[in-house]
Amino acid sequence: MLGTQTTAAGGAFLARPGRPAVVTRTVAELNGPLTGVVELPLRLMWCADRTFDLADPDQLLWMYENVLREATRTDDLRRHLNGTLLRRLWPELNLPHGVRRAWEARHRSLRRAA
Template identity: 75%
Template sequence: RPAVVTRTLTELTGPRRGVVELPVRLMWSSDRTFDLADPDQLLWMYENVLRESTRADDLRTLIDGRTLRRVWPLLNLPRGVRQAWEARHRGLRAA
């Protein structure tokens, strides 16, 4: 399935702090909560959302564009997901 990518990074207005619980459609595990103050949990959440999302609305509400730019080089993503995002948002390649 092709990766879902938003048109702009500025439309990604998800939380920058706090605890986030992902919906079951994005993470099937019973432990779906992530403390964004913990760098490892933040990366794990972003990886799951970017990999599993089938709707741009999920991306808009769960991912923050500034944070995504900052952590982009650290994310462990499937090649297709990374390529789709970098093709649309060329600035991520340089991040």
């Protein structure tokens, strides 16, 4: 599957049971917004309120956690996440173990940031 990261043994890191974590090739390709209000599509956020004010630190973290956990394609990551913000937020994000390991395996700079 395009964008999935695998373990040394060849298995996929999982975002949750049965769903591989999706990772972009580079952090630099994440060109999502730095400011404003973002509305996530239903496939990334299942709640009625899917809008996030990026000026609110709690909402920003919540949005990044949901996108990283729920993304099934790299386009979702590119559209909604920003590489600069991801690097800054990385140590604070509450992520499933498989998602964190997949991203850190592909992007060593995130491992050092944590």
